[in-house]
Amino acid sequence: MGTDSGIAVPELSSVQFSTVYNLFSLVIASMLFTALYLLFSRGRVAPRYRNALVVSAIVCGIAAYHYFRIFDNFQESYPPEESIASSHLLSNVAFNEGYRYVDWLLTVPLLLIETVAVMALAKSDARRLLWKLVPASALMIALGYPGEITSELGPRLLWGTLSTIPFIYLLWVLFVELTRSIDRQPPEVQHTIKMLRLALVGLWGVYPIAYLFPVLGGDFFGGADGFVLRQAGYSIADILAKAAYGLAIYKIARVKSGLEDPAYDDDHAVPGPDDGSPARPTPGRDTVAV
Amino acid sequence: MGTDSGIAVPELSSVQFSTVYNLFSLVIASMLFTALYLLFSRGRVAPRYRNALVVSAIVCGIAAYHYFRIFDNFQESYPPEESIASSHLLSNVAFNEGYRYVDWLLTVPLLLIETVAVMALAKSDARRLLWKLVPASALMIALGYPGEITSELGPRLLWGTLSTIPFIYLLWVLFVELTRSIDRQPPEVQHTIKMLRLALVGLWGVYPIAYLFPVLGGDFFGGADGFVLRQAGYSIADILAKAAYGLAIYKIARVKSGLEDPAYDDDHAVPGPDDGSPARPTPGRDTVAV
Secondary structure, three states: OHHHOOOOOOEEOHHHHHHHHHHHHHHHHHHHHHHHHHHHOHHHOOHHHHHHHHHHHHHHHHHHHHHHHHHHHHHHHOOOOOOOOOOEEOOOOOOOOHHHHHHHHHHHHHHHHHHHHHHOOOHHHHHHHHHHHHHHHHHHHHHHHHHHHOOOHHHHHHHHHHHHHHHHHHHHHHHHHHHHHHOOOOHHHHHHHHHHHHHHHHHHOHHHHHHHHHHHOHHHHHOHHHHHHHHHHHHHHHHHHHHHHHHHHHHHHHHHHHHHOHHHOOOOOOOOOOOOOOOOOOOOHHHOOO | OHHHOOOOOOEEOHHHHHHHHHHHHHHHHHHHHHHHHHHHOHHHOOHHHHHHHHHHHHHHHHHHHHHHHHHHHHHHHOOOOOOOOOOEEOOOOOOOOHHHHHHHHHHHHHHHHHHHHHHOOOHHHHHHHHHHHHHHHHHHHHHHHHHHHOOOHHHHHHHHHHHHHHHHHHHHHHHHHHHHHHOOOOHHHHHHHHHHHHHHHHHHOHHHHHHOHHHHOHHHHHOHHHHHHHHHHHHHHHHHHHHHHHHHHHHHHHHHHHHHOHHHOOOOOOOOOOOOOOOOOOOOHHHOOO
């Protein structure tokens, strides 16, 4: 190890290799098809919420692109050896964690944008929040990158600490400033928005823990098991923080659309004049473009 | 060096290689998903501004295509060596800067077209401006190309100077002729359009500076660090001049659409008769196709 601490391990067993391989493929499928689902569903929410859906789809699309790259890179870094049962040895191609930072640099600010978009705040409130959230989140990711690519523990801790400063600022904006705006949301979605905010911050906690694996060191964290756990942590956190998060945004947009315009409250059977009759078409819905 | 001054360096360290590699991937993701975002958002602006959005998306798409090529070319030019920590040596495949000129030859005139399109000028004014801007910008790029691929400094300076002539003409058209048209734009977008014009010209300044690196010479500008800085300059300037520029065009189109037809001013909660009441649907929006 030494010069590449924690970023690449010299050997993965065939089981470890398959686990990471299948996880990466799971992420690609989740991201790509969540993106398509959100795009094809945007006609089912009121126009003012469509941007939130398109941005959520873009986030999943960007993640899918990066996982295609990560997947190919992983295969090149750990090529097949003599037999199926052989361990995969690290080749002369580095396993490039830098992709993840490029991904987060684009997707983390967009996740905050989709969250503010689905709240449909007054224009000045939305602008004020975004001017705080977007630069702080980009700074948080950018400051983590030099620490991730370094081979030494000192700079890793230094950059990690610097990156924590905008993170704490984000927490303050999300949990103090945003709370006032959440209180003005319809009661039906207030709880969901609060859970989303908690999920976002909770999932962000996965990334610094994985970042600290090389600092923790030891046989486990610095070795092949630590590598697999780290990739699994990133992959599952990415699915939850982007795909599942995007679907929750869609759900909020659907509920708010239905509250504001009955034309969008069309998912379920509509009881007739005497209850229990079969569903009838909702009037006016066919005027809504897709 | 000698015969390939500044266009290709014989050796990149693994950190230099990763930096350029991750930057190229960042450009691909930025361009590709800005293009998709603009395409899926075109229903959110009035019909007369949709062409500006589609052209902006096409510009980003063309750039994404070229960066896929540049990315693959870069990997072939600097293949992995013995170990992950080894420097990447220039292979028998040239790193082809010519791609960039093909890209600019298509995208720079289109950037001017999208700018004129979003202003929605009178037909004769638009035609007159485009007949000046488009040929001049194509000529500016075409005259730079022979200077870029030459190995000698004399022709590089000669073609660079020739290319500056249409550039100065463009400045004159943008800052003298276009100003009359900007003054007739709604006050809400005049400032943004002026900033865009400044950004366009400011970012174009990056390209001649990078072009002059080989002329500047020296260990830095002619060496690996100069190569990385040059690629970083091109990449960041391309993201700003195409993706960020396209998003600014979208923003102008949204503002103008909202001013001309309240159906498009729908992003935010609409306060009821007494403030603080829940949002109500915006009438008339259902006539807008997506």
